[in-house]
Amino acid sequence: MHDGSGLIAVQNLTKKFGSVTAVQNLSFTVSPGNVTGFLGPNGAGKTTTLRMLLGLVKPTGGTATINGRPFHQLGQPGRVVGAVLEAQGFHPARSARNHLRVYAAAIGVPDAQADQVLGLVGLGTAADRKVGGFSLGMKQRLALATALLGDPQVLVLDEPANGLDPEGIAWLRTFLQSYARMGRTVLISSHLLAEVEQTVDQVVIISRGQTMFYGPLEQLRQQQQRRVLVQPSDVNALATALHAEGVQTIEQLADGRLAVSGVDSKHVADSALRAGVSIYGIQEEQVDLERLFFQLTSGQYAGYAPAQNPYQQQGGWA
Amino acid sequence: MGNLVQAELRKTTTTGLWWGLLIPTVVLALGWGLATGLFGKFFVDFASSSDLEEVSDFLGVTPDHWKVTLFGIARAINISTIFPMVFGAMAISGEINRRTITTTFLTAPSRMHAMLAKMLVYVLWGAIYGLAIMLFVGIGVVLTSNSGQLPDAGGWAMLALACVLSSILMTMFGVGVGALIPNVAGTIVLLLLYFLVIENVLHFVLVYLEVPTVIGFLPNGSINGLTGSVAVDLFLSTAGVVPPEVEDVLRAIAGAGGALDWWWSGLVFLGWAGIVFAGGWAVTQSKDIT
Ligand SMILES: Nc1ncnc2c1ncn2[C@@H]1O[C@H](COP(=O)(O)OP(=O)(O)OP(=O)(O)O)[C@@H](O)[C@H]1O
Ligand SMILES: [Mg+2]
Numbered sequence: 222m223h224d225g226s227g228l229i230a231v232q233n234l235t236k237k238f239g240s241v242t243a244v245q246n247l248s249f250t251v252s253p254g255n256v257t258g259f260l261g262p263n264g265a266g267k268t269t270t271l272r273m274l275l276g277l278v279k280p281t282g283g284t285a286t287i288n289g290r291p292f293h294q295l296g297q298p299g300r301v302v303g304a305v306l307e308a309q310g311f312h313p314a315r316s317a318r319n320h321l322r323v324y325a326a327a328i329g330v331p332d333a334q335a336d337q338v339l340g341l342v343g344l345g346t347a348a349d350r351k352v353g354g355f356s357l358g359m360k361q362r363l364a365l366a367t368a369l370l371g372d373p374q375v376l377v378l379d380e381p382a383n384g385l386d387p388e389g390i391a392w393l394r395t396f397l398q399s400y401a402r403m404g405r406t407v408l409i410s411s412h413l414l415a416e417v418e419q420t421v422d423q424v425v426i427i428s429r430g431q432t433m434f435y436g437p438l439e440q441l442r443q444q445q446q447r448r449v450l451v452q453p454s455d456v457n458a459l460a461t462a463l464h465a466e467g468v469q470t471i472e473q474l475a476d477g478r479l480a481v482s483g484v485d486s487k488h489v490a491d492s493a494l495r496a497g498v499s500i501y502g503i504q505e506e507q508v509d510l511e512r513l514f515f516q517l518t519s520g521q522y523a524g525y526a527p528a529q530n531p532y533q534q535q536g537g538w539a
Numbered sequence: 540m541g542n543l544v545q546a547e548l549r550k551t552t553t554t555g556l557w558w559g560l561l562i563p564t565v566v567l568a569l570g571w572g573l574a575t576g577l578f579g580k581f582f583v584d585f586a587s588s589s590d591l592e593e594v595s596d597f598l599g600v601t602p603d604h605w606k607v608t609l610f611g612i613a614r615a616i617n618i619s620t621i622f623p624m625v626f627g628a629m630a631i632s633g634e635i636n637r638r639t640i641t642t643t644f645l646t647a648p649s650r651m652h653a654m655l656a657k658m659l660v661y662v663l664w665g666a667i668y669g670l671a672i673m674l675f676v677g678i679g680v681v682l683t684s685n686s687g688q689l690p691d692a693g694g695w696a697m698l699a700l701a702c703v704l705s706s707i708l709m710t711m712f713g714v715g716v717g718a719l720i721p722n723v724a725g726t727i728v729l730l731l732l733y734f735l736v737i738e739n740v741l742h743f744v745l746v747y748l749e750v751p752t753v754i755g756f757l758p759n760g761s762i763n764g765l766t767g768s769v770a771v772d773l774f775l776s777t778a779g780v781v782p783p784e785v786e787d788v789l790r791a792i793a794g795a796g797g798a799l800d801w802w803w804s805g806l807v808f809l810g811w812a813g814i815v816f817a818g819g820w821a822v823t824q825s826k827d828i829t
Contacts, residue, residue: 238827268829269829272827272828272829275645276644277641277644277645277827277828277829278827278828278829279825279827293648293649293650295648296648297648298645298646298647298648299645299646302645304645306641307638307641309638310637310638310639310640310641310642311637311639312550312553312554312637312639313637314554314555315553315554316553319549319553320553322549322553323546323549323550323553324546324642324646326542326543326545326546326549327542327543327545327546327643327646327647328542328646329542367642371646
């Protein structure tokens with residue numbers, strides 16, 4: 222049946238909803254052993270891609286496979302892949318335990334597994350409560366518990382951190398990492414790079430249905446130039462000195478500081494010393510992945526500043 | 540498949556819908572049964588009144604031997620099985636509305652597997668509803684009838700069979716329509732409108748056009764034909780002399796106007812259930828769950 226490799230392969234995947242192209246010629250692979258982030262702004266096509274991977278949406282073109290097979294050829298899909306797609310797929314009158322028992326039966330795992338995953342996601346005490354009364358975070362946890370029922374080799378999670386409290390997010394982070402370390406595959410989507418930055422090893426960044434970046438997070442970090450923000454006693458003297466040393470990208474910021482790219486703070490401080498300029502403050506700017514993310518994905522549905530006349534706007538959600 | 544059937548069974552037993560619909564079902568069945576018995580008594584009294592007795596003696600018919608309660612029982616079954624049909628209609632449309640269909644499809648080898656498992660479980664529920672309906676109609680009729688008006692043991696068995704079959708078929712039909720129109724309110728309104736209004740109007744038109752036989756091939760006509768024909772057959776077996784014109788009227792009263800034999804009627808309706816299920820399957824199979 223399937224090859225048990227734990228590989229997710231998306232190839233030239235395309236989906237059109239009428240005239241809307243949700244996903245366009247998307248390709249990437251996700252391998253076991255690490256957590257892969259699937260990133261893109263609102264409406265980029267993340268959910269649509271994941272649903273195509275899970276056999277819920279029929280692609281207009283291309284293929285998406287898990288373990289070398291399309292979803293409907295997996296045989297017992299619940300034991301191969303677990304998915305969290307939304308925190309809404311619950312009957313409000315059913316208790317959490319009964320919800321899990323329904324799907325435990327479908328997957329063919331013992332009922333005890335229901336209680337086990339409930340405990341795992343921290344819902345042990347709410348097991349007999351009706352899901353209709355659950356908070357968003359609790360539903361999100363229950364969705365995760367459902368995904369884990371079949372002890373799957375592959376986990377596919379669509380914005381699983383939605384509604385989770387900081388403790389829940391921290392827990393999810395460690396959980397997913399250790400899950401991946403066991404040699405399993407974890408694919409997790411988010412519209413915030415910062416949210417998953419500490420969790421993921423690999424990233425697939427999409428925008429308007431197309432791949433913008435695909436590779437290790439480290440590689441993305443390296444693409445970002447570092448900047449040193451320095452407040453010297455004499456801006457011009459330091460700038461001239463740095464220039465003389467071949468540093469090209471020097472910017473004067475509005476607050477009077479200099480932003481120096483391409484060198485580290487030690488280099489700037491040494492130059493200042495040699496030029497006889499004192500330094501009142503120096504700071505290496507943190508690698509701002511978020512800004513890079515913005516540049517990569519800029520503005521499919523960008524909003525406008527509130528000062529602008531709303532009647533002159535175009536685009537947006539309309 | 541066994542796993543999926545168990546999962547579907549658990550879905551139905553872990554919410555209150557099954558008894559929420561079963562209560563009005565048995566209340567209706569009981570009420571209709573009680574009314575049937577009362578009406579039967581009234582009919583016998585009326586038929587035995589001296590004036591009418593002369594007429595019937597003259598015609599050679601014996602209305603005081605007529606078990607008219609049979610018709611009431613058939614009608615009670617027809618009307619009560621609307622509920623299991625509604626129950627069936629929620630099977631798939633309810634899951635789509637509540638978005639639980641996503642997990643259902645994620646945990647089944649294929650959509651077809653999931654739908655077939657559901658159908659099997661709803662066949663079982665159809666049978667349970669059918670037995671409950673028969674039980675309560677029976678209680679109602681027995682409480683208010685003279686024993687002479689009641690069917691014999693074989694008659695009861697035949698009616699129970701027709702009732703359970705009819706309930707199963709109606710449930711299956713509901714499941715199919717619920718898959719075809721993936722919207723709970725839309726499905727239920729359409730089913731009720733069709734079974735309670737549209738097709739009845741159609742029957743009048745067909746009778747007016749002098750093609751009443753077509754009725755037996757329509758969904759409501761065939762399912763009513765199943766119970767109605769059983770009732771008419773049982774009636775005729777004990778009624779003595781019945782003039783042919785009267786027989787047609789009796790068939791209409793039993794809800795079996797233009798109907799075929801009971802088992803033919805059942806097959807015709809099974810065909811309808813199969814058609815809507817196939818349509819619902821086609822829709823569900825290619826549907827994007829977003
Ligand atoms: N059923 C549908 N019918 C029509 N258009 C759809 C449908 N589902 C999604 N789309 C469109 O496809 C595009 C991608 O949507 P998708 O939900 O995949 O984005 P996303 O990346 O998950 O966004 P978000 O971060 O907001 O969850 C959007 O333009 C959306 O409007
Ligand atoms: Mg989404």
